[in-house]
Amino acid sequence: MIPALVPLNGSPWSVLPPGAHTANLEEVASAFATNAWRRELFGGLILASSKLKEAGCTKIFLDGSYVSGKPIPGDFDACWDPAGVDPVTLDPVFLDFSNGRAAQKSAFRGEFFLSSMTCVDVGKSFVDFFQIDRFTGQAKGIIAIQLSTDPLLFAKVQS
Template sequence: MDGLGSLKQAGCKLIYIDGSFCTAKEVPGDFDVCWDDTPVDLEKLFSLAPLLFDFEQGRAAQKARYLGEFFPCSFIAAPPATLYLDFFQLDKNSGGAKGIIGLQL
């Protein structure tokens, strides 16, 4: 099963997409998904897709399996307290705000 299917089965209702997939690049290199973890049965999700919790080696296992990366919205991306959902909305070059794509599952 793919990552989004596993998220949906575990109760996820909303994801946000970022990465080069959301740019003007003709051939995007990857995608990044930030998923709303508030309604998710985390135990069920872990049994369906344990790689979604594997952040070792720069998320290498996620990239190999799904060709992209998955981050829970409420987890801290950057100390001291920047959540992944907020981090996704920052332009990495300018530090300014940017839009992301939200999708209901």
């Protein structure tokens, strides 16, 4: 379940309360795909999630202004758990960080990092870095999505 967004003193938009909040993609759509642009971003998230699931990824973490109160987010940010992922099946775009991750943004309208990869700017893994508000340095929340059991992806694979 996705909790209500909360104000964070010093941040321009409301954010998720601290923690990794488990939700499925339908819940993400209901909470955040609330206008035409956000629905377009959500379509990219679905495509990327499907490709990651096909490669054996079981979990992603969703972050960025997409999961905030910002009316028109630029994109979404996500990181994925590499445990169990088949590197042969994985779309190479998920490992292409060149040109500001232009290939990822073109393919999915968002950016993906390995959850265990260190963000060199702060010296923390991306899953931990994502839980820090960039404006205030305070703790904030992210969304944890279990791809292996997500009903939306299961239906997509079965069709």
